[in-house]
Amino acid sequence: MSQAQFGSLGGIGKLTQLKYEKGDRSPSVEYLHRVAQSGVDIDYLVLGIRVPIQPDPTPRGVLAALLSEGGKYPMPSEVDAGLLANVIAGIETALVGADLASSPTQKARAIANLYMAFSRSTPTDRQMIGKMAALLVSDWISDRT
Numbered sequence: 227m228s229q230a231q232f233g234s235l236g237g238i239g240k241l242t243q244l245k246y247e248k249g250d251r252s253p254s255v256e257y258l259h260r261v262a263q264s265g266v267d268i269d270y271l272v273l274g275i276r277v278p279i280q281p282d283p284t285p286r287g288v289l290a291a292l293l294s295e296g297g298k299y300p301m302p303s304e305v306d307a308g309l310l311a312n313v314i315a316g317i318e319t320a321l322v323g324a325d326l327a328s329s330p331t332q333k334a335r336a337i338a339n340l341y342m343a344f345s346r347s348t349p350t351d352r353q354m355i356g357k358m359a360a361l362l363v364s365d366w367i368s369d370r371t
Contacts, residue, residue, distance in 0.1 A: 235264040252353040255361070306345060313340045316359035324363050336362055 233243030236257035245251040262268045317336055321328060328336075340362070344355055 232261075235266065236261045255357050309344060310337075310341055312355050313337050313344065313359070316340070316355040317363070319356065320359040320363035323360070326363060 228240075229243045229247070230240040233240050236243075236253065237260050238246075238257060242251065246253050246257075258268055258271075261271070314337055317333060317340070321333075336359075340355065340358060343358075
C-alpha cells in the first residue's frame, strides 16, 4: 500500500503521512480513529506492541486491550523517571480537565499500564501519552454515565 493510499484511510494526504512516518509530526486522534476503523493495528502503529486479542480495533478498544493485558508484559528492567513523570502528568492532567477523581487503584493501574506500553515506544510515539491518558479518562466518564 502506498503512503498516499494509507494516508487516505486516515483522511490525510501523502505528505502528512510521510511526516508521521518520519516522526516530524504526530497523528491526531481523529486520524488514528479513522485508520483503526479500516482495520489497522493501532497499538502496533502507535506503541510498537501487538495486543494478542483485540476484538475492538478502535482506539478505545486498543486502550482497553492494553489495560487488560498489562500484567502480561514484563516491566522494563530500569525505570525511566522522565517517562514515568510524563505518564503521571498525562493522567493527572486528563483527570483535572475532566473534573474527575479516581481511586488510587484505578489511577495506579492506568499509570502502570501506560508506562509499560510507552516504555517500548519511540520518543515521537511518546507524544501520544496525553492523548491516550485523555482517552482513558473519557472512558472512565462514560463508564459512570
